[in-house]
Amino acid sequence: MPSPDARLLLAEDDAVFAATLARALSKRGFEVTMADNAAAALEVVVETRPRFAVVDLKLGVDNGLTLIPALREAAPEIRILLLTGYASIATAVEAVKRGAHDYLAKPVDVDAVIHALLDDGEVVDTLAPQVPRTPLALRRVEWEHIQRTLQICGGNVSETARRLGMHRRTLQRKLAKHPVHERLES
Numbered sequence: 756m757p758s759p760d761a762r763l764l765l766a767e768d769d770a771v772f773a774a775t776l777a778r779a780l781s782k783r784g785f786e787v788t789m790a791d792n793a794a795a796a797l798e799v800v801v802e803t804r805p806r807f808a809v810v811d812l813k814l815g816v817d818n819g820l821t822l823i824p825a826l827r828e829a830a831p832e833i834r835i836l837l838l839t840g841y842a843s844i845a846t847a848v849e850a851v852k853r854g855a856h857d858y859l860a861k862p863v864d865v866d867a868v869i870h871a872l873l874d875d876g877e878v879v880d881t882l883a884p885q886v887p888r889t890p891l892a893l894r895r896v897e898w899e900h901i902q903r904t905l906q907i908c909g910g911n912v913s914e915t916a917r918r919l920g921m922h923r924r925t926l927q928r929k930l931a932k933h934p935v936h937e938r939l940e941s
Contacts, residue, residue: 762805763872765789766796766822767838768815772861776809779865793817793825800829807872810855812839812846820846823853836871838863860906901929 763785767773770791777787788803790796792814800808808826810819819837826833837850840861847858857871901919908914916926 760806762786762788762803762807764796764799764803764805764808764810764826764833766793766808766810766814766819767791768811768813776865776868780868783865783869791815793819793822796822797825797829800826800833804830805833808833808835809868809872810835810837812837812841812850820849820853823850823855827854834872836868838868860903862902898929898932901926905930 761784763780765773765777765780765787767776767789768791773789773791777789780787785807788799788805790799794817796808796810796814799805810822810826812819814822819839823835823837826835835855837846837855837858838861839846839858850858859867859871901915904918905912905915908918912926912930913923916923919926
């Protein structure tokens with residue numbers, strides 16, 4: 756049976772993304788409970804008292820930002836990570852003001868989620884063996900930086916290329932590639 760420190764709420768309305776992320780987190784030692792709206796998420800927190808919560812900004816008709824204070828009130832020790840496909844500096848600041856510990860823009864991989872949840876240097880003992888602590892590969896860091904810059908530029912490839920100091924065609928080739936996946940060495 757997983758440790759109480761491994762309980763995690765995943766509040767996400769995209770069923771495919773939620774199932775994929777939940778499966779990956781479970782393989783790394785988390786006990787994941789899913790919710791697809793704010794009311795269900797709050798109910799899970801009251802019933803199971805998870806240590807962690809991964810909350811989507813847009814939960815159908817609900818807003819993840821308004822859910823954060825309610826989650827913190829129900830479970831003051833919970834560490835909350837806000838995920839969004841609509842990243843902005845204003846949203847990130849507001850999420851932290853409301854009590855989120857971190858904020859990540861989609862697409863995101865499970866290792867980035869875990870590191871964001873455990874970023875204060877504290878590694879829950881029961882999860883430590885499953886959490887890789889190797890730095891990201893340079894190609895992965897580059898890909899994530901390009902994605903962030905593209906979001907900042909509102910999807911404008913020409914402006915992104917200008918800001919990154921590269922030719923537009925070079926950027927288009929890099930964008931056509933899929934995200935770099937890390938190979939974990941055992």
